[in-house]
Amino acid sequence: MPDDPKPEGPPAPESAPKPEAPQAPPAAAPPKPEAASPAPADKPAADTPAAAPVAAPPAPKPAAPPAKPAAPAAPKPPAVMVTTPWESDLTTALAAEFGPAIPEFLSYLGQSFLVAQTGALIPLLLTLKDDFGFDYLVDVTAVHWPQREQPFDVIYVLYSFSRNERIRIKLKINEAEKPASATAVYPTADWLEREVYDMFGIEFADHPNMTRILMPDDWSTFPLRKENNILNMDQKWVQANLGIESGQ
Amino acid sequence: MAGTFLDSTELVLNMGPQHPSTHGVLRVIVKLDGERVNGTECVIGYLHRGVEKIGENRTYTMFAPYVDRMDYVAAISNGLGYCLAVEKLLNVEATPRAQAIRVVLTELNRIASHLLWLGTHALDIGAITPLFYCMREREYTLNIFEKYCGARLTTHAFRIGGLQYETYDGFEKEVEDFCDLFLPKVDEYEELLTGNRIWRERLIGVGILNEADCKAYGVTGPMLRAAGCAWDIRKALPYSGYEKYDFEIPIRQNGDTYDRYMVRMAEMRQSVRIIRQAVAAIPEGPIMAKVPKIIKPPVGEAYVSIEAPKGELGYYILSDGTTQPYRLRVRPPSFVNLQSLDKMAKGSLVADLVAIIGTIDIVLGEVDR
Numbered sequence: 240m241p242d243d244p245k246p247e248g249p250p251a252p253e254s255a256p257k258p259e260a261p262q263a264p265p266a267a268a269p270p271k272p273e274a275a276s277p278a279p280a281d282k283p284a285a286d287t288p289a290a291a292p293v294a295a296p297p298a299p300k301p302a303a304p305p306a307k308p309a310a311p312a313a314p315k316p317p318a319v320m321v322t323t324p325w326e327s328d329l330t331t332a333l334a335a336e337f338g339p340a341i342p343e344f345l346s347y348l349g350q351s352f353l354v355a356q357t358g359a360l361i362p363l364l365l366t367l368k369d370d371f372g373f374d375y376l377v378d379v380t381a382v383h384w385p386q387r388e389q390p391f392d393v394i395y396v397l398y399s400f401s402r403n404e405r406i407r408i409k410l411k412i413n414e415a416e417k418p419a420s421a422t423a424v425y426p427t428a429d430w431l432e433r434e435v436y437d438m439f440g441i442e443f444a445d446h447p448n449m450t451r452i453l454m455p456d457d458w459s460t461f462p463l464r465k466e467n468n469i470l471n472m473d474q475k476w477v478q479a480n481l482g483i484e485s486g487q
Numbered sequence: 488m489a490g491t492f493l494d495s496t497e498l499v500l501n502m503g504p505q506h507p508s509t510h511g512v513l514r515v516i517v518k519l520d521g522e523r524v525n526g527t528e529c530v531i532g533y534l535h536r537g538v539e540k541i542g543e544n545r546t547y548t549m550f551a552p553y554v555d556r557m558d559y560v561a562a563i564s565n566g567l568g569y570c571l572a573v574e575k576l577l578n579v580e581a582t583p584r585a586q587a588i589r590v591v592l593t594e595l596n597r598i599a600s601h602l603l604w605l606g607t608h609a610l611d612i613g614a615i616t617p618l619f620y621c622m623r624e625r626e627y628t629l630n631i632f633e634k635y636c637g638a639r640l641t642t643h644a645f646r647i648g649g650l651q652y653e654t655y656d657g658f659e660k661e662v663e664d665f666c667d668l669f670l671p672k673v674d675e676y677e678e679l680l681t682g683n684r685i686w687r688e689r690l691i692g693v694g695i696l697n698e699a700d701c702k703a704y705g706v707t708g709p710m711l712r713a714a715g716c717a718w719d720i721r722k723a724l725p726y727s728g729y730e731k732y733d734f735e736i737p738i739r740q741n742g743d744t745y746d747r748y749m750v751r752m753a754e755m756r757q758s759v760r761i762i763r764q765a766v767a768a769i770p771e772g773p774i775m776a777k778v779p780k781i782i783k784p785p786v787g788e789a790y791v792s793i794e795a796p797k798g799e800l801g802y803y804i805l806s807d808g809t810t811q812p813y814r815l816r817v818r819p820p821s822f823v824n825l826q827s828l829d830k831m832a833k834g835s836l837v838a839d840l841v842a843i844i845g846t847i848d849i850v851l852g853e854v855d856r
Contacts, residue, residue: 318808320787347787348575374702377792378818382805394803396790396818400702400716403723407790427705430826438539453532453855462540469537469544 325351329371329406336366352407357418360410364395364424372401376425379432381439385465389413391441395421412441420446438463455480497525500837504533508611508841511851515828515844522836527829531822534855542815547573547647547782550815555641557817558853560603563596563632564795566645571726572791572802573647576784579776585649586728587769591662592635592644593727594758594765598669599628600796600848601751601758605676608748608845612689617679624672627665631658648778654769662766666759673755680748690745694831694843697742704827708798708820710847713750714742720794732761744846751848783810790818797821797848821853 325346333341333353340359345352355363367373377396384390395408410418420443421428432443433452440461442449454462459473474485503514512533518525538557542550554569555562567589574580581589606621629639634655636644644650680686696706698714711718717736721729737753739746784806792801798820807813824847831843 318786321785348578348789350789376705377799378790378801378803378816380803380816380818382814396801396803400718405724405790425705426703427823427826430822431705434822451532453535455532462537463543467540469540472537 320347322347325353332370333363333366337363350405350407352409354409354411357410357412357416360408360421361419361424363408364421367397368424372399373397373406375400376421376427376431377405379421379428379435381435381441383439383463383465391439393418393435393441417442417444419444422446437461440464502840504530508844510607510844510849513844513849513851513854515840517837517840519837522838524832524835524837524840527832527840529825529828531825531851531854534851536856538856539815539817542812544811546810547784547812550812551647552641552643555643556852557819557856558795558797558800558821558850559640560850561596561600561796562641563592563644564793564800566643567593567727568791568793568795568800568802570645570647571793572789572804573782573784575789575791576787576804576806577647577778577782579648579778581649581727582773582776583728583770584772585774585776587765588650588654588774589645589727590729590732590765591762591769592632594762595628595631595662597758597796598755599625601755604751604848609680611841611845612686614680614686617676620672620676624669627668631661631665646775647782649773649775653774659766659769662762666763670756670759673752677752687745689842690748691743693744693835693839694846695741695743696827696831700827700830701742704830705823706798706827708794708796708824709747709750709754710798710824712736713739713746715740720792720799726793732764734761744842747846781810783808792818795820797850797853798824817856819853819856821847821849825849825854
């Protein structure tokens with residue numbers, strides 16, 4: 240039985256989505272509530288993933304499980320992304336230029352990404368575009384991590400035609416933090432950043448038109464934030480504007 | 488206003504959302520100086536259904552049919568991109584047989600999508616006949632889809648890890664017959680349009696977007712290739728075994744509406760070329776890779792994109808190790824390409840605006856998601 244699902248030494252601090260996920264290896268062997276729920280296929284619609292294991296079950300059989308969980312728990316995949324370091328001429332050059340402003344160069348499934356400090360974004364984009372040919376901003380998007388201290392990731396996907404290489408830049412930002420808009424470097428960022436604002440409420444500084452793009456202008460919430468349930472999104476708006484009781 | 492014969496002020500004209508040439512519920516606010524377009528602003532979101540939010544609330548398997556509802560004229564491409572993204576996270580690859588069948592169906596769908604574009608685009612400009620011809624040939628592809636999986640538009644043809652259905656008896660023959668039938672039809676459309684003087688005058692030099700602008704605005708697909716950049720994800724970052732097939736990337740140099748038309752016509756011929764190679768060599772074997780019944784990708788993230796008929800269609804999926812994606816982002820080509828409308832339309836005539844909207848080849852289901 241392969242009893243080592245954990246990655247080598249320092250598991251990248253990158254994305255530890257569930258604070259109370261099965262982090263501790265052998266110490267917490269006893270009645271792990273999490274192990275009693277075999278497959279969270281019945282995960283409730285509420286989408287905070289941390290809620291699932293905790294609220295799992297008052298398992299009715301207390302005696303038998305303690306011995307067992309250790310075994311089935313072993314082949315479980317690790318709870319953090321098993322990244323490998325990303326090393327290339329690009330990372331060497333960027334590390335030399337930006338130093339601590341880019342703390343991590345990582346790779347997962349052969350896809351490279353780096354984590355950068357918010358303030359370094361525009362110089363970094365300019366360097367990538369001018370010196371390395373990353374002239375195509377593919378996408379800008381975000382991820383909400385409500386339990387994390389910095390609750391948002393902003394993700395930029397870049398592509399270089401000359402190198403035929405795709406990379407991602409990841410910023411970790413605070414609730415009220417405003418990353419600089421990339422529109423001055425890539426005009427395509429205009430709508431992409433507006434969509435991020437529309438869905439997550441992340442404002443981009445110096446954006447020419449920081450307004451909603453897909454949702455109605457007077458919508459009250461930012462739909463892709465995790466606290467917003469897919470049901471009952473903005474009933475008031477629906478009632479006031481559509482003249483029906485509920486959108487469901 | 489001394490020196491002007493007539494005082495003219497800027498006129499703001501509202502086009503859509505219910506306008507036949509906006510191909511759905513697109514609203515364009517046009518600022519006009521006489522017949523000249525001074526600027527445009529797109530108002531979108533009328534068809535927003537929250538696909539990304541739905542994705543976070545469905546299991547990986549359950550979400551697969553939803554992606555068909557984005558670009559509903561190229562549902563098979565959407566499904567391919569989604570399946571490839573989840574397969575990447577699971578670190579599995581579809582079997583060779585599944586990959587070949589996927590390529591055949593996806594390329595047929597590219598032809599269907601381009602045909603619908605051609606018919607409606609010509610209709611917008613005033614050529615009514617091509618629409619009926621295009622619909623006639625598109626019917627053959629839809630019939631093949633229907634025979635294969637029971638649905639014509641929102642097909643849900645692929646599954647994570649491969650395919651659910653084997654091909655039906657006579658599938659290869661029917662596809663080859665379609666290829667034989669279709670190539671002369673492309674010539675027929677071209678006879679109607681390519682040399683047609685009205686067609687040329689309405690299209691040549693209209694809505695120019697050069698290569699640098701395409702890249703700045705993130706415009707991909709036939710629009711980028713019409714501006715002289717031979718970039719196609721099927722060649723640049725091949726997937727599903729596209730590297731095995733011999734085909735060319737058609738390009739043109741001017742980046743105007745006419746060149747985009749020429750590129751799409753040439754692409755249909757290349758699709759036929761790919762289909763012929765793929766269907767002649769569908770390997771024997773299983774159609775489904777070894778994929779667990781309950782799909783639970785390990786914690787991680789991946790961005791996977793394919794060359795959809797309209798451009799780069801990407802899926803960024805972040806898994807937290809459960810059965811549902813923690814975050815599922817779709818990078819829609821129509822949405823990004825539509826952003827270049829203002830750049831292309833500025834300074835053109837208001838009558839050309841219709842041609843320019845048509846040449847982007849947008850599907851509002853994908854713009855709004």
